[in-house]
Amino acid sequence: MQSPRPAGAPESATLLISCPDQPGLVAAVTSFIASHDGNILHLDQHVDQQENVFFMRVEWDLTRFKLSPADIAPAFKAIADKYAMQWQLHFSSDVPRMAIFVSREAHCLYDLLSRYTAGEWRVEIPLIISNHPHLEPVAQQFGIPYHVFPITRETKAAQEQAQLELLKACGIDLIVLARYMQILSPEFVAEYPNRIINIHHSFLPAFPGAKPYHMAFSRGVKIIGATSHYVTADLDAGPIIEQDTVRINHKDSVDDLIRKGKDVEKLVLSRAVRYHLQHQVLVYDNKTVIFA
Amino acid sequence: MQSPRPAGAPESATLLISCPDQPGLVAAVTSFIASHDGNILHLDQHVDQQENVFFMRVEWDLTRFKLSPADIAPAFKAIADKYAMQWQLHFSSDVPRMAIFVSREAHCLYDLLSRYTAGEWRVEIPLIISNHPHLEPVAQQFGIPYHVFPITRETKAAQEQAQLELLKACGIDLIVLARYMQILSPEFVAEYPNRIINIHHSFLPAFPGAKPYHMAFSRGVKIIGATSHYVTADLDAGPIIEQDTVRINHKDSVDDLIRKGKDVEKLVLSRAVRYHLQHQVLVYDNKTVIFA
């Protein structure tokens, strides 16, 4: 199912840019857009004063824009080269394709699929991948193909290879780990740099790794949280996209922490997915700039 | 006491602009800055799609800027006129002068003066005005002149006139009502449009007027709040600058609500004052755009 654009929203183009800071950058980009009669819908920029790096996101209306989508990148290249920009160009008419990975916990999967079915995002979800058959009934409820890849130490490399082939065949742009309890190999991660979003059930960098709710209970913290981040080769150490927290108290057992934490996980993961789908995320120096 | 700029922060100029939306606005403003070798420190813009109004805040480094401060406004006027812009130009080197109005509650006054004394803001506070002598010892603790203007129905007009004369004599740019329990007359308000900041001890528009904590207790709400807004002729109905909330429960008496509310009032008022002092607020249609 393809989620519709909000009623009346025009088709748009979005540029994400980073480069060494210097005078004239915003003027150069916005003059380019204005010179072809583009009207800016959103513009946000940021300068990391410490590192002297410039970041920018600009989205403009294509309705009266004089350049065709295919001509924009070639025309912009001259500016990009002049300022040594790293840049991405996205079109709202391109609908991203997203795969969901799950294990046994259903809450994030339900949340993602409910938003998808309700048309909250402009995305296609052509498949769900799991290392367990456990959640297949949920996939069936929502009519989405569910692929099981059981994983053992011996089969891991081969199974990841099979997963990658399936993902490529389905034209997947984004992978969402919705409480997928397997660690992806560095080789797998390298195939989707900054395109694999994980939800970790703690307020990182507190309680990385396994059983964070048990650790939080044991330490006696008064607030727990969840963290959504891009997956890198370092476990739970990738660029953080979004975090949130919820208050707990001494009456809460580990089961209560798990229950309260699930609601935070759902919110945090769905916000991170939305930021990514809207091209609002720029990764730099293992951190994220979120243009929201 | 003049609060220092953060170490190493360059002197800067800030433009706040609003005008009918059309293509080329950002390009026009940023090209103006770039053409005189200005480097942009912060740029934020917003388009109200419903009303077709464009808003922008841009702050740039004056260190290598080719125009002297006095020449900027005349030079920018051509652009502003072309696009029918309403605009303000501010310089970080101009230190605003702020008056605080209080009645009997000390918590916001302590909070403002502690921040002032600690150098958190670049501002001068040359006087405190009150309708009661009650808080004079606090003013003395911080070494700030304290002026008492007792107010009755009969004396109100004359006392407000006397207050205005004192404020003008002190060159006051901004008035902060830190739980000042008198309603300012429309005539007084008209002298400082969008330059009088009030803190109301409820989450507006819930519980306007007197005794909001008592009303919140009586209604049985589970969260209370505070609201900072510019004062207009309509009581508690001016443009909202900042709000925040805190959770309460059935165990909390009215006294507990007052106690918990005070902490929210302090935070909300201090954030609103900061936004104003940093020229991050644009008022439009009885609402605020906060470029933070």
Place this chain on the structure above:
Amino acid sequence: MQSPRPAGAPESATLLISCPDQPGLVAAVTSFIASHDGNILHLDQHVDQQENVFFMRVEWDLTRFKLSPADIAPAFKAIADKYAMQWQLHFSSDVPRMAIFVSREAHCLYDLLSRYTAGEWRVEIPLIISNHPHLEPVAQQFGIPYHVFPITRETKAAQEQAQLELLKACGIDLIVLARYMQILSPEFVAEYPNRIINIHHSFLPAFPGAKPYHMAFSRGVKIIGATSHYVTADLDAGPIIEQDTVRINHKDSVDDLIRKGKDVEKLVLSRAVRYHLQHQVLVYDNKTVIFA
């Protein structure tokens, strides 16, 4: 589907009590429980000092309790009468039956059914009622009977009567209005006093009635919220069970408010339902005591 008790949780009894405050109340109730070898799992009490009313919730383990469930109420009656207590006795082994009412918005329905299917609550949901056929596919996804009662001004009384008959036939204990956009008649409400939970999409008492997100946008608030309350004959004025808020800013359109608000509505409604199902709510003077 009946949701299981958490592994290892013993079957328990819960007393909810309110009465005029006086010395000896806690001693009387807890001595009753101790005298029959009951071990207290949770005890919470509250005294409204202003009204001089005592409230108490006590839950105890039935495993070694000497009285059979059927004998508890008769035995406790002597104490209750002595102190003029209003009281309810609940057993964890009694699984409540809950009906969901919806109109066109799917998000709360998805959220409730996902929690139900995942076994988060000990409850039965034997039916969904709507004034529209719109959400029948969601009901089918989760395998729950969906009954459509179209309502016009002329048919309202008859349709409500038909709904009531269906609810009685299904043994419904609790009705949850999950964005049901019809106002229930006082006659309907009187059939389920303090047993109809509504979610209103504003931070009450701000923005009661229709289109609260539009009103919030128009007023320019910086935070929006949602409120879950028991339905009374007065629209949006019943006892508040739970509220929560989320921060917005000038960039958010009405559509953004609706989107962000949905996430708060889901959380607030699900927490209120949980409190009710766990017998943690006492209603008094149009307010709630939440023993959580």
Place this chain on the structure above:
Amino acid sequence: MQSPRPAGAPESATLLISCPDQPGLVAAVTSFIASHDGNILHLDQHVDQQENVFFMRVEWDLTRFKLSPADIAPAFKAIADKYAMQWQLHFSSDVPRMAIFVSREAHCLYDLLSRYTAGEWRVEIPLIISNHPHLEPVAQQFGIPYHVFPITRETKAAQEQAQLELLKACGIDLIVLARYMQILSPEFVAEYPNRIINIHHSFLPAFPGAKPYHMAFSRGVKIIGATSHYVTADLDAGPIIEQDTVRINHKDSVDDLIRKGKDVEKLVLSRAVRYHLQHQVLVYDNKTVIFA
């Protein structure tokens, strides 16, 4: 200055109890109170099901209580011994004496002294101790003696000894480290077990030790926090009393994190101090039960 009791609040006694869980504990304690005509103002209990430990706080009105304060402990001892209780008995008429330790940061000191001067707490603050002369003017503003103990590696032991003598001479019950940048020796800590409250400027266990805001900036977290805890011999590892968080984003420099964090530190520390002064904290197994 002694802060007054809230108008009309009766003098009360508070028992804090922990012991192995078993049936009859609440009945035993509340029957003791009722048998002497005590009326309970607040009662809260908690059972750690995992460890089988019972915790209770009960506060009762002494107005009509038949036992004199001096007779309560001897009378209660029989019950306490029977159930192997650890217990503390506090009277609202006993005003605790609190010392504040500071270094160079003024914000927490201003916050504590403002609350003290405004009568928010029933406490005496007879002295402030620092390793620097820097904040003496703040102490003078509030009229509180300020003692400087410069500390080097060589003088540390002797200076701590001198501090302890001063604290004993002043009858100090509670020490509050309001951003005191010296690590107390285990010997010092042992003199005030669970009576030294520290504020750490991170969301523990994330970022313990020095420069937590710099570490938070470097890691790219989206939320920062503060933690108040009892000081133990292990650095930043004592029982957590209170935590809170605040959202940040990529625009925030380290200086912004420090500024936003200060507001959280003030709130968290003041809440922790209040819990302690109200005898609402029970420490168990390096965690706290907060009866609030």
